[in-house]
Amino acid sequence: MKVSKMFMARAHPGWLGLEYSAHGNNWVELKLPWNEKLLGEPDRPVLASGPIVSLLDMASGMSIWCARGTFMPVATLDLRVDYQRPAKECSAVWGRVECYRMTKSAAFVRGTAHDGDPEDTVATMAGVFMTLSADPKAVGRQIKAQAEAQAKAKETGNG
Secondary structure: OOOHHHHOOOHHHHHOOOOEEEEOOOOOEEEEEEOOHHEEEEEEEEOHHHHHHHHHHHHHHHHHHHHHHHOOOOEEEEEEEEEEOOOOOOOOOOEEEEEEEEEEEEEEEEEEEOOOOOOOOEEEEEEEEEEEEOOOOHHHHHHHHHHHHHHHHHHOOOO
């Protein structure tokens, strides 16, 4: 997936060290490498739950992009993660998420996290994402520019 390097190197995914693993028409698999900075408990070498949620959230967005065939901004509306067990000590965790249904403005995803054996899950997840047809920052800039133009037109008597 061509855009994965760009997204994995920036911001929160970059800080966590998320890595692209694989993808298909409507699914993505990412890896959260073992990192002692991401421990849930200082005396137990097990990845905390928060980074695993972030792993599944990022894989969710990317699975939506695969299903749509293009990048588009998405916003997490609902994300439920059910833990079955802690990850193994000093182990990476993989998250595989599929986008199984899309409507005009929503995408539905489900997935799992595991620490080496996909049949022995650490967690399962389900989520709903809002799909945005345009970059919200670009829309905001456009609205601001229109408001400024209207204000200027009023000042000059052209509005």
